[in-house]
Amino acid sequence: MATAMSSPPEKKPEPKSKQDEAALISKGVRARPLFDPEILRRAIKESFVKLNPRMVAKNPVMFVVEVGAALTTAFVIKDALAGVRGVFFGIQISVWLWFTVLFANFAEAMAEARGKAQADNLRKTKTDTIARKILPNGKFEMVPASKLRAGDVVFCEAGYLIPGDGEVIEGVASVDESVITGESAPLIRESGGDRSAVTGGTKVLSDHIKIRITSNPGETFLDRMITLVEGAVRQKTPNEIALNILIAGLTLIFLMAVATLPPYATFAIGAIGKGTAPTVAVLVSLLVCLIPTTIGGLLSAIGIAGMDRVMQHNVLAMSGKAVEASGDVNTLLLDKTGTITLGNRQAVEFIPVDGATESELADAAQLSSLADETPEGRSIVVLAKERYGLRGREVAEHEAQFIPFSAYTKMSGVNIDGRQLRKGATSAVAKFVADAGGKVPQSLTDVSDRISRNGGTPLAVADGPKVLGVIHLKDIVKGGMKERLASLRAMGIRSVMITGDNPLTAAAIAQEAGVDDFLAQATPKDKLEYIKNEQAQGRLVAMTGDGTNDAPALAQADVGVAMNTGTMAAKEAGNMVDLDSNPTKLIEVVAIGKQLLITRGSLTTFSIANDVAKYFAIIPAMFVSIYPELNHLNIMGLHSPQSAVLAAVIFNALIIVALVPLALRGVRYKPVSAGQMLLRNLLIYGLGGIIVPFPGIWAIDKMLVALHLA
């Protein structure tokens, strides 16, 4: 919480509870159960609004159903007015056909409602703040945030909302970004480097910063986030379009199969001299049962729910296409530090060389690290303390001058009591020793190489002209990483570790973590080249990144996940933003992408397989007056032609509702090989799809008879 930070803000313009509330809201939506009463209410209302033919027309399958429902209704009304007997059957059919459309609308509305509820909450937090714009003459001008343009510079201090997306150009501050991330732990934002980006709507908790605004009103990250979670500009993904073509094609075929039945019946009646032609209600019923209404009704819900699931993992996908592409990923580029290994290396061993003793080395190492605040430095102090009982000394007693690490010298250390203690890269320390007139023993290089080969980082320690030994720093591979990478491999995804380490170190860690390949001493350019090379071989590449120099690679990758803590450039280059800034999450995103496609494929199979049973219900019912022998096909033993048709139509409508939870949650996904997955899904959705409707239709038929509805 904010109080955890030092220097609590003096001013508190808003009660603390409000910002907690914002955090709770955005967290709360994510954790909301599948059938929240509020969402349910919203979805039911939307289902009726969506009956508008212009909206249904976007979905060819459901459009056919709606036209069929309208047609049947018109004929029923005509019959009713003419006083035709048996109009009750027609009324029931019409009602259920309308329900079919409503159920499909409901599925879509349910999927959308969750996003809309979240967007509403985000909008609530988007209050118009007053920004303190810094004019060229250095004076402040108070302007509403909505008047800020890219390039403006504003001043923002503790307790105030940041008025727009931008870059810190001066100062450092802690910022509460819970509005966006749902995570209330404050983050440090400072000028320069990779932590300079700030997002409009977030709040400065301490200190003050100068920000250069980088986006115009309406184009901010928050605005984009609202649009995305709301799904207002949802574009169909390539696979979704292809699937739509397939089911539209099947719809056309079934339309023809049904439309040609009246002539066939006319021919048979003419030839045999008895029987009646199928009515419009029965023909429409058959058509609606045959066309893939299950997948047609659920298709867009599946897509929206997939985006929503990504969102529930606190990842913001810029397009559905990106989510879908993540299911196709062949190669996953993972940064070593922070993703595969814990962010920091730890000292695990002191190895003296050239006659120095271990405690001598440990002592020098600890002294040289006392002022070193990096995790590595601290781990050296700790190791020395634990292993040799050396306590941190009060350096103030001594004449101590600390030498900070610089990229130029590649060393740090301390000048204390006339000694010049240095630790750093082996080559740098060797040079330091040589310059001081000392001799560099061969054993230093040997030990260093050995550590490197084993995946460690050697840190040489010298006391003036004398080499004392080497500190072994080790990367600690995250727990469970090996298993996760193995499950990726089962899914056919290669993992590639990206590291700045030398090839020897990299190889050792790669082996320990179980990655398939590694890219050592990687520069941003190397990364980009690696991605391009993979893509040239037909592979799809996913990566995470946060720095500005990651931007080209993020843009080149098929799936680029930018960390929310990263720079604006990185966020704009990627096609997803991870609000938790957890690079390991890429693996979950891949699973969601796959699950999305599997759900579509499985429900398509199920939908088509269902048709078999419906034929056995409707075809005998349709023609039994012409050919009584066709009652042999009534293998379910349905009560009457009317009950059979009605039961099939009701089953067809109810199955849509029954599958809404599956469509929203997604088909269960386990990381197994494609062969096993195909077998499982074919058995459940293919074979199951053929079998399930038989008992289903039979049971509905029995109920209709019991209720005297047919």
Added chain:
Amino acid sequence: MTPIGIAQIVVFFAIVLAIAKPVGAFMFRVFEGQRTFLHPIFRPLEKLIYWICGVREDEEQSWIRYAASLISLSIFSFLLVYVIQRFQGHLPLNPMHFSTPNAPSFATRMTPDLAYNTAVSFMTNTNWQSYSPDTTMSYFTQMAALAVQNFVSAAVGIAVAVALIRGFARHTAKTIGNFWVDVTRCTIYILLPICILATLFFVWQGSIQNFKGPVTATTLEGAAQMIEQGPLASQEAIKMLGTNGGGFFNANSAHPYENPTPLANYVQMILIFSLAAGLTYMFGRAVGDTRQGWTIFAAMALMFLAGVFICYPSEQRGNPIVNKLGIDSSYTGIQPGGNMEGKEVRFGIAESALFATVTTDASCGAVNSMHDSFTPLGGLVPLFNIQTDEVIFGGVGAGFYSMLLYVIIAVFIGGLMVGRTPEYIGKKIEQKEVKMAIIAVIATSFVILGFTALSSVARFPANGYWNPAGAAAANIGNNVAHGFSEILYAYSSGAGNNGSAFAGINANTPWYNLTLGLDMLVGRFLFIIPALAIAGSLAKKKLIPTTSGTLPTTGGLFVALVIGTVIIVGALTYFPALSLGPIVEHFQMLSGKLF
């Protein structure tokens, strides 16, 4: 079923299995332009043809140019056949004087609509015959027009399959081969040599080859019988090998001259399947993984065996109504038993049922027995084979590319089910491929169901041009469900480019000639053009490496997926129509009704 019958079927399948690899490997060499043992003999001829036609052998074509070349050849073929038929009265080799004032009284008039229908029929490799050849076509027409098309249309079909195979085998390529080179090589190195050998074989078995007119014989009963002759052995081989199926005589392969012995019958069936089976192996070779080819082969083989083992027992069981009359139709040492109506005694039940299945698995359409006389279930098998677009080995080339369109649909659905953008042989199956595959399936179902519906209810005025007065359905010889099957079969046969007839329908009227002609054109070109479009689109794509996350497209599970797709798509499309034809007829037969 009888042991000998089963053995005949099993041996037949074993031979097809055995020749698939050598035939496929040879075809692969030919279409890759590699040297074969036939090159010393035929290479000069090949070069001569290129020189005459101005074809540049090494020039490749984009799919659009490939398709344009194909269509231009088809138009030329159509016109040539049409003109020869219309002018056959003025052309040589016409001993019966057809289309002249001296034509015999039983001759069929060569009307424009008949000539149109026949030209379309032979150009599309359908070989639907609205006419009776023995009373309509001169020898010249049969040889120069029809037999030539038997070669050309077969070569065109194979060329399309080869182009589609190249689409899978190539990557990041703009072209899919040269149509003219493919057709030439196919004809010279594959069709011609096999046909020469097979022709000699048929002559040895008893087929005739001469230019003589008919002779009149006196039968044992003392009646006069006219026995036709002609240059038919040479047409027999390509009729089967090219899965054309258009008979020299009306009786087709039931005629003793066309199919003299059971051995000849056996060879005819093997010729039908040989190239189609070879193409599956060639496919595997071309894409660098023969298992891919064998998987397709396995899917085809299982569907073939299923069909034949539904058809054969149905025929062997015979007609229960006949059985009930106390007529012994069981198999004994001295009689074949079963339903022998419309079957040749020299072939028996097994070889007739096998032939009927084979000729409709492939889009051949030659018949050695009358499908119209089959039991309802026995007749359902050929009908359903045709309606599923003849993908069981199938017509030369056509069967293979049709099968691949179904495979694309299967891969698309199956691929989604494993959580990736579907891929097949390293190529992504996307919008364009799905769209093209579904267009082909839609097109055939539309013409089959649509024209059947029109012909079921169309009525014509007296003295009209299109059809004799009254219902179009009056042209059928049988009524109710069986009659309906006859119409449905005719349009299925046309759209499937099969050409076999259920018989029992007088299709030689302008109405049927025109609609069946359209039916055949749609069935041919709305499959070929999408197939070539897919070839072009696939050739352009990058090759995607196979991983354990890739849908496995070899092995039993994929075979099941493909078969399931073919059967379910076919069944769902045609079940309502079939239920009013063979299915209801079957139940009626069981309850003792006859037509």
